[in-house]
Amino acid sequence: MQKSELYKLMGIKLDLAVEAHEILRGEVGREIPGVKMDEERYENAVVKTITILDEQGAQIMGRAPGTYVTLESREIRDNNKMVHKQIGEILANKLKEILPLREDSTVLIVGLGNWNATPDALGPKVVELSMATRHLFHYAPEELRQGLRSVCVLAPGVLGLTGIETAEIIKGTVDRVQPDLVICIDALAAGSVERINSSLQVATTGINPGSGVGNKRIGINQETMGVPVVAIGVPTVVHAGIIAHQAMEKLFNHLQTTPALQDVYHALRPVAVNEMINDVLEPFGGQLMVTPKEIDEQISNTARIIAMALAMALHPGMPEDEVEHYLH
Known part of the structure; x- marks a missing residue:
């Protein structure tokens, strides 16, 4: 029973490129054409970079050509500020490699999500902590902006709160501010409970806001915004159907020493499994998310x-040992 087929039947799209790559590569037993993966190991993190090189790879992976960097660390969940700072430094170095920046670039940081729903509040919380400096380049003496880059921040809310499509708000801001780059932060949906708040994905292809809570919205990318868009996403929820499927898999794997039960498992069609899971999730329209x-x-x-x-x-002049003092 292939996971990719079951997830397709359940209408589940994996937000993390590394998860999609692991599943597809495991099913075909070889490297995926048009896709390259690199891995780096650190003391408290593993960084996996998925590069979709062409349209063939994009079609197989189900996402646009580009670079998808995933930082994996279970220590993100722990309340250890020293380790968190180390992880932040690793992420910062990866961002420096990816972000198309000049010294005089203006950057718009957009915190996507609903600040009233905790699993969807990651983007607004990042914006709340981030330091806005664009006004300094208009109204402050030059010595006050030494080592800084022009940065502005925005938390546009969600359609249900504002009545306006998030992409429309961002596009209006982009047209007025004319940044050289947009960085979006959003909550994602994981393909397994182990990845909730233990993985961070940086994608050069933009983002579809609302994916972390099962909503579909207009994409925020270079095509719609007119400037490069880099997305930072963190899985904060997992579809209950995935948990149900993983529980069934573990049950049958545990009982695989009994040949009759093995035959039953392999005889189960993805359609039948999907119907059983949908029956359980029917009170929630099949869209129950767990956090x-x-x-x-x-x-x-x-x-x-x-x-x-x-x-x-x-900010090129930001001292790494003092960066925490600059957070709000």
Whole structure:
């Protein structure tokens, strides 16, 4: 029973490119044409870079050509500020490699999501912590902006709160401010509970806001905004159907010493499994999303890591040992 087929039947799209790559590569048993993966290991993190090189790779992976960097670390969930700073430095170095920046570039940081829903509040919390400096380049003496880059921040809310499509608000701001780059931060949906608040993805292809809570909205990318868009996403929820499927898999794997049960498992068609899971989730329209009870603290920790990394990556004169003092 192939996961990719079951997820397609359930209408689940994996937000993390590294998860999609692991599943597809495992099913075909070889490298995916048009896709390259590199891996780097650090003391408290593993960084995996998925590069979709051409349209063939894009079609197989189900996402646009570009670079998808995933930083994996279970220590993100722990309340360890020293380790969080190390993770922030790793993320900052990766951002420096990816972001198309000049010394005089203006950057717009956009915190996507609903600040009233904790699993979806990552973007607004990052914006709340981030340091806005664009006004200094208009109204402050030159000595006050030494080592800084022009940065402005925006938390546009969600359609249900504002009545305006998020992409429309951002496009209006882009047209007025004319930044050289947009960085979007959003909550994502994970393909397994292990990845919730333990992975950060940086994508050069933009983002579709609302994916972390099962919504579909207008894409925010270079095509729609007119400037490069880099997305930073963190899985904060997982579809309940995925948890149900993983539980069934573990049950059958545990009982695989009984040949009859093995035959039953392999005889199950993805359609049948999907129908059983949908029956359980029917009261929620098949769209039940699950998040940990410690989500408040985990979102705060993750937002601080991302805000630190952005400060170090965007401001060339920012002392790494003092970066925390510049967070709001």
